[in-house]
Every structure is written in structure tokens, then in C-alpha cells.
Amino acid sequence: MIVTDLSNSFNPYPKVQKVQKSKQKKTEEGFCIMPQSTLYSTKRTEKYCERHEVYFSKAYRQKSINDGLIVFLTKESHRGTNGVHGKNGDKINRQLKKLAQKAWCKYYNKTKEEFIREYGKANN
Numbered sequence: 001m002i003v004t005d006l007s008n009s010f011n012p013y014p015k016v017q018k019v020q021k022s023k024q025k026k027t028e029e030g031f032c033i034m035p036q037s038t039l040y041s042t043k044r045t046e047k048y049c050e051r052h053e054v055y056f057s058k059a060y061r062q063k064s065i066n067d068g069l070i071v072f073l074t075k076e077s078h079r080g081t082n083g084v085h086g087k088n089g090d091k092i093n094r095q096l097k098k099l100a101q102k103a104w105c106k107y108y109n110k111t112k113e114e115f116i117r118e119y120g121k122a123n124n
Contacts (some may be wrong), residue, residue, distance in 0.1 A: 033068035033107040034099060039092065040071035048072040052084055054100040056117055063118070068107070069100045095124040 032042040034054075041048035052073050053064035064070060069112045071107050073084065084096065101115055101123050 022101050029101055031068045032070050033103050034071050037078070037099070039095070040073050041096055044072050044073065048074055050075055050078040052096075060119060064100075067104060069104060071096065094123065 034040070034042055036042060044051065050073050052071050053061045054071065055061070055064040055070040077083045077092065078085060080086050082092070084093050096100075099114075101119075104110065104118075105112065105115055112122055
């Protein structure tokens with residue numbers, strides 16, 4: 001017996017799962033517990049368009065997103081020379097981490113020691 005129609009018996013390419021847009025949008029916009037500041041925005045706007053996870057190493061990026069430790073920065077303050085990821089960005093990076101620690105402790109009603117257990121060290 002010769003089978004000429006293989007469409008029902010075998011499919012070499014698996015079906016691609018579609019990502020729900022509501023979940024994708026939630027992580028893009030994110031929820032933010034950071035206080036209002038002139039350095040950054042807590043919502044994505046036209047000017048403040050790049051999301052920055054305050055703790056951005058491989059180990060802490062997703063934890064920052066889940067805990068609300070994200071801010072939205074301008075392109076210059078995110079990737080520019082004086083930006084967080086730039087060569088002169090250490091000052092703003094330390095400032096953001098200090099604000100994030102205070103916001104986390106206040107929002108989750110936790111102590112400095114609990115913060116250190118979660119994120120590795122304190123930012124005084």
C-alpha cells in the first residue's frame with residue numbers, strides 16, 4: 001500500500017506556541033515601586049523610553065522586574081557616556097540602588113538584613 005497524503009500522519013515542524021500579548025505587555029510596562037524622581041520615570045513615556053532593571057546582573061534581573069525595582073530612563077541616561085551602563089555611570093547606578101533598597105524595604109515591610117539575603121549586599 002502506498003500512502004500519498006502524509007498531511008495527517010506526520011508533521012516534521014512542530015506548531016509554534018503563541019505568546020499572549022497581555023503577558024508580554026505586562027513585562028514591558030512592568031510594575032514599579034520606585035519613588036518619583038527627576039532622574040527617571042516610573043512609567044514608559046516618549047522621553048523616558050528605555051527600561052532599566054536596578055539590579056541587572058544575570059542573577060538579579062528577573063528578580064528586579066518581579067519586585068518592581070525598574071525605572072525608565074532616557075537613552076542618554078541609560079546607555080550614554082554618563083548613563084548607568086556608560087563608563088562614567090557609577091554615580092547614578094549607586095544612587096538608583098540606594099533608592100531601590102529603601103523602596104523595597106518600605107514596600108515589602110522588610111529589614112536591611114532581608115534585603116541583603118535577597119540581593120547580596122546593601123547600598124548605603
